[in-house]
Amino acid sequence: MSSLSLTQAINAGLRQAMEDDPKVVLMGEDIGTLGGVFRVTDGLMKDFGSHRVIDTPLAESAIIGTAVGLAYRGFRPVCEIQFDGFIYPGFDQIVSQVAKLHARTHGKVRMPLTIRVPFGGGIGSPEHHSESPEAYFVHTSGLRVISPSNPQDAYTMLRQAIASDDPVLYFEPKRRYHAKGDVELNAPLSAAPPMGAALVAEPGTDVTLVAYGPLVRTALDAASAARADGISIEVIDLRSLSPVDYAPIMESVRRTGRLVVTHEAGKTLGMGAEIAATITERCFNYLESAPVRVTGFDIPYPPSKLEKHHLPDLDRMLDGVDRALGRPNSQTGMED
Amino acid sequence: MTQTRHEPTGQAAMKMHQLITADGTRVHDELLDPFVQDVDRDALISLYRDMVVVRRIDVEATALQRQGQLALWPPMLGQEASQVGSVHAMDQDDFIFPTYRENGVAYLRGAKFPGIMGTWRGNMNTGWDPYQLNMATPQIIIGSQTLHATGYAMGIAMEGRETLAIAYLGDGATSQGDVHESMVFAASFQAPVIFFCQNNHWAISEPVGLQSAVPIAGRAQGYGIPGLQVDGNDVLAVLAAVRWAARRARTGGGPSFIEAVTYRMGPHTTADDPTRYRGVTELEEWAAKDPLSRLRTHLANAGMLDDAAQAGIEAEADAVAAELRDACINMPDPEPMTVFDDIYAEDHSVLDREREQYRRYLASFEGQLGAGQQVQGSAS
Numbered sequence: 001m002s003s004l005s006l007t008q009a010i011n012a013g014l015r016q017a018m019e020d021d022p023k024v025v026l027m028g029e030d031i032g033t034l035g036g037v038f039r040v041t042d043g044l045m046k047d048f049g050s051h052r053v054i055d056t057p058l059a060e061s062a063i064i065g066t067a068v069g070l071a072y073r074g075f076r077p078v079c080e081i082q083f084d085g086f087i088y089p090g091f092d093q094i095v096s097q098v099a100k101l102h103a104r105t106h107g108k109v110r111m112p113l114t115i116r117v118p119f120g121g122g123i124g125s126p127e128h129h130s131e132s133p134e135a136y137f138v139h140t141s142g143l144r145v146i147s148p149s150n151p152q153d154a155y156t157m158l159r160q161a162i163a164s165d166d167p168v169l170y171f172e173p174k175r176r177y178h179a180k181g182d183v184e185l186n187a188p189l190s191a192a193p194p195m196g197a198a199l200v201a202e203p204g205t206d207v208t209l210v211a212y213g214p215l216v217r218t219a220l221d222a223a224s225a226a227r228a229d230g231i232s233i234e235v236i237d238l239r240s241l242s243p244v245d246y247a248p249i250m251e252s253v254r255r256t257g258r259l260v261v262t263h264e265a266g267k268t269l270g271m272g273a274e275i276a277a278t279i280t281e282r283c284f285n286y287l288e289s290a291p292v293r294v295t296g297f298d299i300p301y302p303p304s305k306l307e308k309h310h311l312p313d314l315d316r317m318l319d320g321v322d323r324a325l326g327r328p329n330s331q332t333g334m335e336d
Numbered sequence: 337m338t339q340t341r342h343e344p345t346g347q348a349a350m351k352m353h354q355l356i357t358a359d360g361t362r363v364h365d366e367l368l369d370p371f372v373q374d375v376d377r378d379a380l381i382s383l384y385r386d387m388v389v390v391r392r393i394d395v396e397a398t399a400l401q402r403q404g405q406l407a408l409w410p411p412m413l414g415q416e417a418s419q420v421g422s423v424h425a426m427d428q429d430d431f432i433f434p435t436y437r438e439n440g441v442a443y444l445r446g447a448k449f450p451g452i453m454g455t456w457r458g459n460m461n462t463g464w465d466p467y468q469l470n471m472a473t474p475q476i477i478i479g480s481q482t483l484h485a486t487g488y489a490m491g492i493a494m495e496g497r498e499t500l501a502i503a504y505l506g507d508g509a510t511s512q513g514d515v516h517e518s519m520v521f522a523a524s525f526q527a528p529v530i531f532f533c534q535n536n537h538w539a540i541s542e543p544v545g546l547q548s549a550v551p552i553a554g555r556a557q558g559y560g561i562p563g564l565q566v567d568g569n570d571v572l573a574v575l576a577a578v579r580w581a582a583r584r585a586r587t588g589g590g591p592s593f594i595e596a597v598t599y600r601m602g603p604h605t606t607a608d609d610p611t612r613y614r615g616v617t618e619l620e621e622w623a624a625k626d627p628l629s630r631l632r633t634h635l636a637n638a639g640m641l642d643d644a645a646q647a648g649i650e651a652e653a654d655a656v657a658a659e660l661r662d663a664c665i666n667m668p669d670p671e672p673m674t675v676f677d678d679i680y681a682e683d684h685s686v687l688d689r690e691r692e693q694y695r696r697y698l699a700s701f702e703g704q705l706g707a708g709q710q711v712q713g714s715a716s
Contacts, residue, residue: 025494051494057524062483062517069487069501072431072472075494093514096477097484104461104473107678141679141687165681196685243686 004183006176007040009151010116012185013158014041014078018048021076024162027054027063028080028116037082038118038177060090067113068097076112076162084119085128085301091136098167099142113167114158119147120214120264121311122175124304131301132265137169138242138274145241146195147171149216151181153239160195168195171241173214198245200252204234207321208252210261210275212238215312219262222317233321241271249275250283257288258324262312267295294320343545350551352597353577354567358625360633368566368576371583375572377640383424383571384631384641385649387416390440391628392653394602396660397439397456401606405664406456410437414569414601417627418534420444421574422502422596425582429499431488432471433481437534438504445469449663459670479505479512482531486518489527489591500585502530502578508539510555511547519559519591528585530578531556531593534568536600541613556593568596569627599625672698 004012018024026041032055035042045053056063060081067077081087087094094115101111121130137145144166148154154172161168193199201216202223211219216237223233234252238244253259259279261272272293279291294312302310322329353365355372375383394412401409412419419440426432434441442452442464451463455474462473475481485503492499509515510533522529535552537544548555556563562584566577574596581592599622603610635641676691 054525057517057520059517059520061514062486062521065480065483065514065517066487066490066521069433069484069489070491071487072466072484073488073491073495075491089513092477093480093483097480101473102681103677103679105466105678106460106462107681108465108467109473110681144680144684243684245685 001182001184003180004151004155005178005180006148006151006154006173007038007178009155009181009183010040010158010172011042011044012183013155013162014044015047016185017078017159017162018044018052021162023074024076024078025052025054025070026078026080027056027067029056029058029063029082031055031080036080038174040116040172041080060086060088061093064090064093064098064113064115068093068101068111071111071113072109076114078114078116078162080116082118083125083129084117084131084133087117087133094137094143094169095140099140102166103142110165111167112162112165114161114170115168116170116172118174118177119171120173120175121301121307122214124307126304127301130304130307132263132296134169134171134241135265135270138271143167143169143242144196145169145171146239147173147213147241148239149173149176149201149211149213149237151179151183153237155183155185156189156192157195157239159189160192163189164195171213175214176217179217196240196243196245198239198248199237200234200248201237202233202235204232204256206232206256207234207258207260207324208236208249208256209233209317209321210236210238210249210259212241212263212271215262215264218312218314219317222314222321225314226318226321231321231325238271244271244275244278246278246282249279253279253283254286257286259287259291260294260317260320260324261291262294262317262320264296264311266298267293268298270295289324289326292320292324344548344550344552350554350563350565352565352567353573354570355573355576356570356630356634358569358630360630360637362634365573365576367564367580368573371576371579372572375575380572380631380635380640381645383420383575384628384635385652386420386424386444387571387628387631388649389653389656390416390420390443392657393440393443393660396657397453398602398606400453400661400664401456406453406606407458408605408607409456410439410605411600411602412437412440414599414622414627415534415536416440417571417631418568418574418596418598421571422504422532422578425575425578426502427499427582428470430470430582431485431499431501432469433485433488433501433503434471434474435478435481435504435506435509436474436476437506438474441504442469442471442474445471447471449660450667453660453664454667457664457667459667479509479514479518481505482509482515482518483521485529486522486527486591489522489529489585490525492528493525498586500528500530500582502532505531505533506539507533507535507537507544507547507552508542509533510552519556519561519593522591523560526588526590528588529591530581530585531561531591532578533593533595535595535597538600538604538610538614540604540608541610551595553593553595561591561593563593563595565595565597568598569625569630571627571631598627
């Protein structure tokens with residue numbers, strides 16, 4: 001067991017995957033000599049060479065598109081998109097090519113790409129550096145979308161993503177990059193929870209609070225704060241956004257009768273909308289109140305001096321929990 | 337806004353390499369001649385036969401579309417020399433990344449008609465195993481495949497293999513950002529890739545002069561890639577030019593760009609009406625440069641093709657067309673549940689549930705499930 005930051009855990013996951021399979025290659029801007037702007041790939045070019053840790057020209061569509069060609073050739077590329085807001089130039093290759101080639105070829109051609117995306121806000125960056133574009137990719141069939149929230153999951157889920165024969169969008173919660181945690185580096189992957197599994201991060205009995213990536217830590221803090229008020233929150237770490245593992249969420253809601261979903265992305269057509277709708281369809285008779293979403297606003301990501309207002313924090317989550325419980329809250333008295 | 341230009345005008349014309357003129361005369365080209373020294377009578381006849389067959393396929397498919405048997409067809413009429421010459425220059429190990437128009441290339445690579453026609457009839461997205469033919473699926477998104485070819489070629493280079501990837505593209509594709517990025521990557525990593533651009537002069541209704549102010553092959557040098565312009569209606573010249581690029585790729589010379597100057601005689605697709613955007617005189621001008629007639633004249637003048645041989649080739653083409661028609665009209669509709677197949681390589685729980693719900697829904701029409709069962713089964 002080692003104590004690693006989230007970046008160190010990802011680095012260790014990349015290293016292990018490259019040692020395990022010579023067909024694993026890394027591609028991205030500045031990932032070689034510099035080790036990535038977040039140093040996630042630090043030292044890998046030195047140890048594996050520039051043929052396996054490829055510093056690419058600055059062209060996101062080409063990073064993804066040439067990875068498609070490499071996958072055709074039998075490689076397992078791991079692409080780094082430098083920041084969330086830079087993924088859009090590569091969007092067409094992801095949704096039109098990466099996502100569809102397996103179906104288009106009736107299963108003959110596999111696209112075992114992993115696309116790493118540092119995402120989310122809270123680090124005081126200028127625009128295009130703090131976005132949460134996950135819903136675009138969740139909406140596209142053929143892709144898997146995952147987001148770890150802690151170093152252990154970051155390590156194992158990355159290795160699972162690279163080993164998967166499906167393309168995986170791996171959203172890294174960059175504001176948690178320096179958070180440390182214990183990581184079991186030598187446990188076999190087969191012993192780890194499946195990549196697509198949602199897990200109960202903290203058990204509770206009154207409200208089910210679903211979070212993923214950067215907000216899991218905030219949700220756990222909210223649960224601790226609520227406990228002081230006698231409210232028991234069950235926190236579920238979604239981990240996989242596509243597919244969503246509904247079984248543990250349904251099991252939880254059937255016990256608590258109340259659901260709150262939280263994410264940094266805007267509310268409209270986000271993960272919260274999807275989970276609230278599905279749980280309403282499948283658990284309607286168990287719900288004591290309407291599902292609640294605690295999300296970012298439907299706005300372009302604001303200047304960093306204002307981002308604390310946009311990002312759901314502990315108090316906004318607790319306000320949402322109060323709404324689910326029918327307790328007085330900031331929206332009390334609003335007609336809708 | 338300036339008036340739409342037809343031909344690129346921003347730079348003096350490039351030398352267009354040619355080995356057989358429009359009137360069937362064999363001419364010499366210092367660069368290309370060494371690459372066709374082995375092409376004897378049999379090889380020339382083979383090129384000719386393939387062009388006749390490919391044209392016959394195109395005519396038959398166009399007719400099938402007009403008869404309502406195909407949803408759409410992208411004619412290759414006029415581009416036979418570019419398709420046949422280029423594919424003849426490839427080894428079977430070389431990997432082809434085509435557009436949607438390379439149906440002649442697919443046929444010559446070994447694709448079967450149910451597979452080729454299924455795409456255009458609406459039965460399937462692609463009808464061949466890319467690894468059996470070493471040929472990717474037809475690419476509809478313009479220019480996307482140039483990146484795939486470049487990436488594949490980067491992989492070849494990493495493995496140290498002496499093979500290559502070839503990307504087919506049209507003149508319109510050269511306006512796409514992906515094509516620019518592919519050439520940047522190809523040059524940066526010296527990937528063994530050939531960019532084979534068929535300049536057929538029209539991107540649906542837009543003339544090539546709208547896509548490029550300079551000869552298209554001239555763009556390549558800006559990336560550090562040799563660019564060659566070849567008469568795309570001269571099958572021997574196309575064969576030689578692609579062999580030139582292939583030798584560069586196989587010997588560590590990196591990427592090459594070939595502009596095959598040809599002409600699309602038909603519409604962009606059968607959904608298109610070219611009489612709205614181009615004139616009759618232009619068609620007549622290009623008809624005089626026809627790729628089949630010039631090689632037929634050349635062969636006849638050299639005493640290599642008599643009427644009997646010509647008739648034999650045409651009979652062979654007719655037989656291929658009959659096979660195509662039969663495969664097309666007898667193709668069964670796909671089973672409904674196959675819409676869920678192969679979306680993922682591994683199980684996907686949300687999709688699995690949708691599949692099961694639809695299976696039960698369909699079964700309810702067949703009386704295999706009572707209405708109550710169906711509601712109960714899909715309600716949770």
